Amino acid sequence: MCHYHERPVAFARRRSLIPSMTDASEYAAMRSGALLVDRSERIRIRFSGAKAAELITGLVTNDVLSLAPGQGQYAAALTPKGKIAADIRIFMGRDGLLTDTSARAGPGWRDIVRRYVNPRTAPYRDVTSETQSLGVFGPKAVRVVAAATGLGESALGALDPYGHLSLDGPGDPTTVVRVDEIGVAGYEIISGVDEGAALRDQLVAAGAVAGSQRAWDIARIEAGRPEWGIDISDATIPQEANFDELGAISYTKGCYTGQETVARVHFRGHVNRFLRRLHFVSATMPPSNAELVDDAGNVVGDVRSVAMSPRLGGVALAMVRREVAPGTTLHARWEGGECTMQIAAQEKGATG
Numbered sequence: 001m002c003h004y005h006e007r008p009v010a011f012a013r014r015r016s017l018i019p020s021m022t023d024a025s026e027y028a029a030m031r032s033g034a035l036l037v038d039r040s041e042r043i044r045i046r047f048s049g050a051k052a053a054e055l056i057t058g059l060v061t062n063d064v065l066s067l068a069p070g071q072g073q074y075a076a077a078l079t080p081k082g083k084i085a086a087d088i089r090i091f092m093g094r095d096g097l098l099t100d101t102s103a104r105a106g107p108g109w110r111d112i113v114r115r116y117v118n119p120r121t122a123p124y125r126d127v128t129s130e131t132q133s134l135g136v137f138g139p140k141a142v143r144v145v146a147a148a149t150g151l152g153e154s155a156l157g158a159l160d161p162y163g164h165l166s167l168d169g170p171g172d173p174t175t176v177v178r179v180d181e182i183g184v185a186g187y188e189i190i191s192g193v194d195e196g197a198a199l200r201d202q203l204v205a206a207g208a209v210a211g212s213q214r215a216w217d218i219a220r221i222e223a224g225r226p227e228w229g230i231d232i233s234d235a236t237i238p239q240e241a242n243f244d245e246l247g248a249i250s251y252t253k254g255c256y257t258g259q260e261t262v263a264r265v266h267f268r269g270h271v272n273r274f275l276r277r278l279h280f281v282s283a284t285m286p287p288s289n290a291e292l293v294d295d296a297g298n299v300v301g302d303v304r305s306v307a308m309s310p311r312l313g314g315v316a317l318a319m320v321r322r323e324v325a326p327g328t329t330l331h332a333r334w335e336g337g338e339c340t341m342q343i344a345a346q347e348k349g350a351t352g
Contacts (some may be wrong), residue, residue, distance in 0.1 A: 024310045026211035027218060030184060034140040036208035037216050039133040039188055043106030045113060045126050048096035052122040059116055060088060061238060061262060063253040067092035072162025072177065074248040076238050077112050082261020084236045085112060087228050091164050091177060104229030132196040136208055137186040137216060145187045147206035149176060182216060183223040218307045221315050224277045231275055231304040231317050238262055240271045273319050280314035282339035286332035292318055293331050300324050303332055316341065
């Protein structure tokens with residue numbers, strides 16, 4: 001087996017996700033009921049004008065021009081070398097579109113927009129400070145959101161991923177988006193700040209349990225969902241993060257920044273590493289960027305996100321060499337510690 005010499009990317013430092021009793025109750029609500037999480041820290045930019053979709057599709061990996069009003073998609077904006085500068089959710093409206101990125105990926109996307117989008121051709125504004133986003137996640141999410149917004153359960157349940165419905169009102173409409181990213185049903189409600197407090201109260205009254213980002217993040221890791229700045233960065237090729245399996249890449253659309261690298265991997269080759277899910281039973285949690293070695297002592301990857309799941313125990317995401325098979329036992333090593341980890345069975349992307 002080849003040695004893995006690439007140095008881990010310096011990702012944002014974060015505390016290990018060790019669940020408290022509060023976290024466990026919030027996690028239980030998400031798995032059996034409906035958990036309310038404030039998602040307002042995400043960066044939202046609204047674009048208008050007839051050329052908006054055409055301009056944005058030239059900046060991302062997915063086909064924005066294929067979207068009809070009420071539809072949405074997941075995509076990545078790339079560096080010229082085909083690495084992920086930001087991952088983006090795109091929601092098409094009647095008079096333009098809204099992009100939504102994580103707080104960590106937001107600065108990269110803002111910079112791309114400033115450099116490549118002419119505001120006279122496609123006017124845009126950052127609406128982060130004037131809007132909020134409330135997420136409701138769990139098997140009862142559709143019932144709670146329907147009761148709080150007045151939208152029908154059947155209409156909400158029929159939405160495709162990133163599909164959305166709007167509630168017309170004063171100012172920008174409130175938008176309800178279906179977001180099934182973490183292994184449970186989910187909806188995020190983007191509204192004006194002034195409507196936020198009342199909407200939160202209505203969601204709680206309808207049965208949502210108000211919680212924190214921590215339970216959501218544990219579920220994200222369980223589901224293998226990457227977070228920019230932790231699991232992926234501008235050193236990551238989209239296919240390394242399984243973006244093709246996440247429906248974030250179109251291989252039939254026109255040109256976009258970084259396309260050559262993505263197309264070359266898809267049509268003529270493969271990447272040498274993938275983001276993989278791992279489990280561990282040690283009470284000691286490995287830190288992000290702990291190196292992973294196999295039984296022969298070869299370095300085959302590095303740990304990214306880590307959490308202690310109330311349901312599954314120790315879970316992690318790691319960037320691992322493609323030839324390392326599902327079920328393989330690896331050893332996480334860091335200064336002052338070591339633990340044994342195992343790649344989750346039936347992982348996609350591995351060659352075995």
